[in-house]
Amino acid sequence: MRFKLSSGKEIPVEMHKARMVQKVFLVPAKERAEAMKGAGYNTFLLKTKDIFLDMLTDSGVNAMSDHQMAGFIDTDDAYAGSRTFYEFADAVQDVLGYKYVMNVHQGRAAEHLLAKTFIKNGDVVATNYHFTTTRVHIDLMSGGPACLELYTDDALKTDSQVLFKGNMSPDRLKDTIKKYGKEKMAYVRMEASTNLIGGQPFSMANYKEITKIAKDLGILTVLDGSLICENAYMIKEREKGYENKTVAEIVKELCSLVDIYYMSGRKNTCCRGGCIATNNKELFDRISPWLPAYEGFYTYGGMSQREVGMMAVGMREMTDPEVAGCSVEQVRYFVGRLKDEGIPVVTPPGALGCHIDARKFAPHIPKEGYIAGAVTAALYIASGIRAMERGTVSMERNPDGSEAYADVELTRIAVPRRVYTMSQLEYAVDRVAWLHKNRELIGGLTWKEEPPVLRFFVGKLDPINDWGTKLAAAFKKDFGDKI
Numbered sequence: 001m002r003f004k005l006s007s008g009k010e011i012p013v014e015m016h017k018a019r020m021v022q023k024v025f026l027v028p029a030k031e032r033a034e035a036m037k038g039a040g041y042n043t044f045l046l047k048t049k050d051i052f053l054d055m056l057t058d059s060g061v062n063a064m065s066d067h068q069m070a071g072f073i074d075t076d077d078a079y080a081g082s083r084t085f086y087e088f089a090d091a092v093q094d095v096l097g098y099k100y101v102m103n104v105h106q107g108r109a110a111e112h113l114l115a116k117t118f119i120k121n122g123d124v125v126a127t128n129y130h131f132t133t134t135r136v137h138i139d140l141m142s143g144g145p146a147c148l149e150l151y152t153d154d155a156l157k158t159d160s161q162v163l164f165k166g167n168m169s170p171d172r173l174k175d176t177i178k179k180y181g182k183e184k185m186a187y188v189r190m191e192a193s194t195n196l197i198g199g200q201p202f203s204m205a206n207y208k209e210i211t212k213i214a215k216d217l218g219i220l221t222v223l224d225g226s227l228i229c230e231n232a233y234m235i236k237e238r239e240k241g242y243e244n245k246t247v248a249e250i251v252k253e254l255c256s257l258v259d260i261y262y263m264s265g266r267k268n269t270c271c272r273g274g275c276i277a278t279n280n281k282e283l284f285d286r287i288s289p290w291l292p293a294y295e296g297f298y299t300y301g302g303m304s305q306r307e308v309g310m311m312a313v314g315m316r317e318m319t320d321p322e323v324a325g326c327s328v329e330q331v332r333y334f335v336g337r338l339k340d341e342g343i344p345v346v347t348p349p350g351a352l353g354c355h356i357d358a359r360k361f362a363p364h365i366p367k368e369g370y371i372a373g374a375v376t377a378a379l380y381i382a383s384g385i386r387a388m389e390r391g392t393v394s395m396e397r398n399p400d401g402s403e404a405y406a407d408v409e410l411t412r413i414a415v416p417r418r419v420y421t422m423s424q425l426e427y428a429v430d431r432v433a434w435l436h437k438n439r440e441l442i443g444g445l446t447w448k449e450e451p452p453v454l455r456f457f458v459g460k461l462d463p464i465n466d467w468g469t470k471l472a473a474a475f476k477k478d479f480g481d482k483i
């Protein structure tokens with residue numbers, strides 16, 4: 001919740017208290033530089049023993065509530081017909097408004113099943129923007145690049161006042177349908193709080209317009225609701241006509257306008273899992289036969305019943321504005337503080353984290369030097385904070401093997417829900433500002449080991465010279481050798 005202080009300044013105040021904690025450690029800069037080298041300048045390959053604040057992602061690392069922990073214990077372990085699954089299905093019906101639901105082990109499993117069921121060779125999918133795993137599944141089923149991103153002109157402007165950069169362009173959608181023909185359009189996919197462009201929401205008005213265009217032509221509509229509650233929270237805050245609706249009402253309205261809904265449970269429901277839901281029995285019956293082949297029997301879908309139990313409680317809690325808004329409010333504060341320090345960050349602040357515009361942060365690094373990858377590695381060396389590269393390293397190469405440079409080069413500092421405190425955010429602000437002052441020390445990266453698909457997960461890079469060691473030495477000079 002945002003509280004106004006007597007000075008007039010507004011700050012997010014946590015509406016929860018910590019009753020269980022995990023100790024974290026900060027290893028000195030010299031050791032961080034060595035750890036980064038050992039990890040191939042890829043923050044995914046760091047070990048948590050070397051990490052102070054783990055801000056890689058907001059996925060699967062959120063703090064659970066006491067009621068969720070109770071849901072973990074109060075479960076019915078059964079391969080089939082578990083009471084816990086039916087409690088989850090009731091929560092889906094109450095919160096999302098869907099009659100039919102199946103669990104899957106996480107969001108990308110839902111993407112796999114949807115692509116497998118609905119995409120034929122040569123089909124295309126229209127989306128506001130891709131997510132990494134979404135695109136891979138779509139392209140694999142279609143047999144080539146098939147994920148068409150129909151964002152608006154504002155989407156890629158990092159420093160902006162536009163409130164709904166996650167919108168899809170209705171004109172571009174109409175042109176695309178004309179170009180490919182509706183038979184080739186496997187589905188139209190809207191992603192809530194569009195992840196890769198900085199957690200930016202779409203508006204209800206745009207979403208209504210897009211889903212209507214598709215529905216009028218009989219094209220299937222799909223909502224990726226992995227970040228639905230934050231999108232709903234921002235609609236309530238930013239869109240005229242929604243200020244008096246609750247987050248719960250907005251979530252239900254969003255769900256009512258698409259044929260198929262899916263989500264990763266690792267974000268909004270603060271557990272590990274996922275689901276696909278619909279009110280259309282025919283669609284459900286087309287997807288569900290694949291479930292046992294890839295995930296498991298339909299009353300667990302690859303999840304443990306304990307996770308299903310936690311997801312059922314998380315589903316009922318996620319539309320509480322204190323839960324839906326906890327990361328939005330911290331991200332807003334974080335972005336505001338970084339702006340105060342003159343750091344180029346994606347604005348307006350969105351969901352899931354703060355995004356540094358790495359091109360503006362380190363303009364001396366050429367695009368061939370994987371700018372966001374370099375800034376992300378440098379941030380770890382300067383702070384012990386693990387962020388994530390969301391730029392060219394996170395892209396797939398073009399079919400001819402040439403590099404596909406990302407639209408935006410972002411270093412994403414995720415803010416997991418109910419995990420980090422305001423003083424930890426202030427520490428992050430200070431170290432990002434220090435790095436910005438010393439940005440000339442950051443150099444580029446080059447591939448050392450590059451996997452053929454989703455290379456950002458386990459690929460290794462080399463710094464073009466020993467800039468990591470020099471950066472650690474500069475840090476030591478300013479702060480001493482203990483941190």
Ligand code: F0G
Binds near residue numbers: 109133227265
């Ligand atoms: N869709 C969106 C919008 C996502 O942000 C993610 C995951 C997925 C689908 C896939 O879900 O991880 O459960 O398989 N995003 C995580 C992130 C990984 O760090 O942003 P998953």
